[in-house]
Amino acid sequence: MTAFSVAGGGFGPAGGAPAVTSTAAWNPVENQIIGSPSFSGQRNQALLDCDGNGTLDAAVAGGDSGIDFYTLNIMLNDGSALQDVLPGDDFDTTIPFDSSSPNPIMNVAVADFDGAAGPDVAVSVSSNFSGPDTIALCLNNGGCGYSCSQEVDVTALFPGQNAIRVSSIAAGDFDGDGNADVVITTPELDDSPGNEVGIHFFMGDGAGNLSTPGIHVPYRPTGRGLPFVLTTGFFNNDDADDVALSYEGGLGDSNVGVFVMDAARVVTTTTLSYSGTNPVNERGGIDAVDLDNQGCDDIVSIASEFIAGNQFPDRNVYVFMNDIETMSAIAGADQIADLDTPTAISGAACTLTPADPGAVVNISWTVAPATGVTLTDADTLTPTFSATEPGAYTLTLNCNTRCTGDTTDTKVVTVGAVPPPFLPGDTQGGCLASLTPGAGSNTKWFYAAFLLAPLAIFLRRFGRKGAIVLVAAATLLGFAVPASALTTSFSVNTFEPTVDDSEYFTIFNSPT
Numbered sequence: 001m002t003a004f005s006v007a008g009g010g011f012g013p014a015g016g017a018p019a020v021t022s023t024a025a026w027n028p029v030e031n032q033i034i035g036s037p038s039f040s041g042q043r044n045q046a047l048l049d050c051d052g053n054g055t056l057d058a059a060v061a062g063g064d065s066g067i068d069f070y071t072l073n074i075m076l077n078d079g080s081a082l083q084d085v086l087p088g089d090d091f092d093t094t095i096p097f098d099s100s101s102p103n104p105i106m107n108v109a110v111a112d113f114d115g116a117a118g119p120d121v122a123v124s125v126s127s128n129f130s131g132p133d134t135i136a137l138c139l140n141n142g143g144c145g146y147s148c149s150q151e152v153d154v155t156a157l158f159p160g161q162n163a164i165r166v167s168s169i170a171a172g173d174f175d176g177d178g179n180a181d182v183v184i185t186t187p188e189l190d191d192s193p194g195n196e197v198g199i200h201f202f203m204g205d206g207a208g209n210l211s212t213p214g215i216h217v218p219y220r221p222t223g224r225g226l227p228f229v230l231t232t233g234f235f236n237n238d239d240a241d242d243v244a245l246s247y248e249g250g251l252g253d254s255n256v257g258v259f260v261m262d263a264a265r266v267v268t269t270t271t272l273s274y275s276g277t278n279p280v281n282e283r284g285g286i287d288a289v290d291l292d293n294q295g296c297d298d299i300v301s302i303a304s305e306f307i308a309g310n311q312f313p314d315r316n317v318y319v320f321m322n323d324i325e326t327m328s329a330i331a332g333a334d335q336i337a338d339l340d341t342p343t344a345i346s347g348a349a350c351t352l353t354p355a356d357p358g359a360v361v362n363i364s365w366t367v368a369p370a371t372g373v374t375l376t377d378a379d380t381l382t383p384t385f386s387a388t389e390p391g392a393y394t395l396t397l398n399c400n401t402r403c404t405g406d407t408t409d410t411k412v413v414t415v416g417a418v419p420p421p422f423l424p425g426d427t428q429g430g431c432l433a434s435l436t437p438g439a440g441s442n443t444k445w446f447y448a449a450f451l452l453a454p455l456a457i458f459l460r461r462f463g464r465k466g467a468i469v470l471v472a473a474a475t476l477l478g479f480a481v482p483a484s485a486l487t488t489s490f491s492v493n494t495f496e497p498t499v500d501d502s503e504y505f506t507i508f509n510s511p512t
Contacts, residue, residue, distance in 0.1 A: 061106035111171035111180035114208035117142035172241030179206035233288025233297030237359030296403035350399035
């Protein structure tokens with residue numbers, strides 16, 4: 001679970017008292033009023049591009065206390081302003097709901113619930129007094145035409161409870177399965193077993209349906225308080241949406257709840273406390289955004305600080321910065337590879353500090369130079385490398401998660417040259433022989449010395465004339481057969497030669 005630091009009002013020091021911040025003068029310019037919609041009760045809206053033309057449109061949910069239906073009013077943007085805002089135009093649709101709930105509380109959330117035709121809208125409808133609470137899913141036909149069905153009767157999920165009074169709804173992929181889900185608040189449950197105040201998840205199936213009964217998560221850390229507004233963001237290193245909740249403390253301090261669901265749909269809850277020495281209570285708005293461009297979202301919440309002696313509380317913006325883990329990339333020791341031989345890259349690792357077992361780590365390898373290189377499984381820690389040319393290749397490992405930036409490390413893979421091929425005749429009978437013409441010329445003197453003994457015998461037996469004849473014959477033989485050929489044929493036959501020596505004698509005996 002990613003930790004959070006607490007900053008004061010504005011961007012004060014972590015854990016410190018709220019800092020003094022400037023307050024802008026409240027002089028709003030009145031917006032142009034287009035039409036006069038007859039909605040009564042609490043309304044809510046969301047921005048979305050319902051027709052995919054690149055401009056933001058608006059979806060507004062509302063209804064009258066004296067009628068038995070409520071309306072999702074779609075306001076189209078033509079690029080210059082919102083148009084078609086009146087109830088009853090071609091882009092409105094009714095929201096099914098029990099007419100026994102007067103003055104409805106309407107909340108909307110946007111997501112693609114059916115995987116087709118662009119953003120859809122989930123609407124929670126609740127009574128300000130008594131009556132059932134429901135969730136309607138309004139599916140988009142791709143042209144901002146919505147059809148709504150009563151998907152969930154929330155009240156029926158909690159037998160014996162008169163009202164849930166859903167105060168907020170949010171949508172996101174909370175379990176990481178690729179389907180949009182919904183979460184709501186349940187502030188008016190009576191806190192009996194199974195009916196605890198908290199939040200409730202409904203998991204989507206990707207086809208426009210929400211599963212029931214859903215997953216209930218109690219949240220009442222002060223023992224007496226109310227969940228108020230939900231928002232979604234990315235607070236840890238998995239690729240699923242997480243939830244943050246502004247909570248009114250009642251008799252205790254207000255706080256922020258953070259809810260992280262894993263792939264097994266187990267929810268981990270963390271409570272973030274507002275900083276400062278004075279009591280902080282009353283609920284406020286909440287949102288999540290990446291304020292420091294680190295990849296994960298931070299939390300911004302509004303709450304009231306009660307200062308002794310002041311008639312009215314101070315409204316502050318509190319910022320909770322998401323602490324960032326440290327990513328280490330280790331490419332491993334340099335390696336040696338043979339030419340045109342697939343080689344497994346070893347010793348690589350991507351490590352988060354502190355450890356985050358649920359983190360989704362993104363891995364990638366690049367290589368330079370890349371010509372003639374094949375790198376398979378380059379999105380794993382154990383890719384396979386091969387190269388068609390000898391040389392030194394630099395492999396770069398890149399590791400990151402949603403909450404950490406790119407971290408890299410390199411290693412060098414050296415590919416050696418091909419060993420020289422075996423030439424027939426390089427070895428004869430197990431002994432080395434030089435086949436280079438003239439390479440054995442120095443051995444002529446050895447043979448000349450070898451002839452001294454016969455020369456002495458010839459001198460003694462045949463006289464000087466016999467010795468001259470012997471020397472002349474030896475000289476002629478030396479010029480006729482070069483010493484290189486003699487060294488070639490001089491061998492110890494430890495195995496059978498595979499080459500006919502006469503071929504080489506023929507070559508080297510040719511005139512040069």
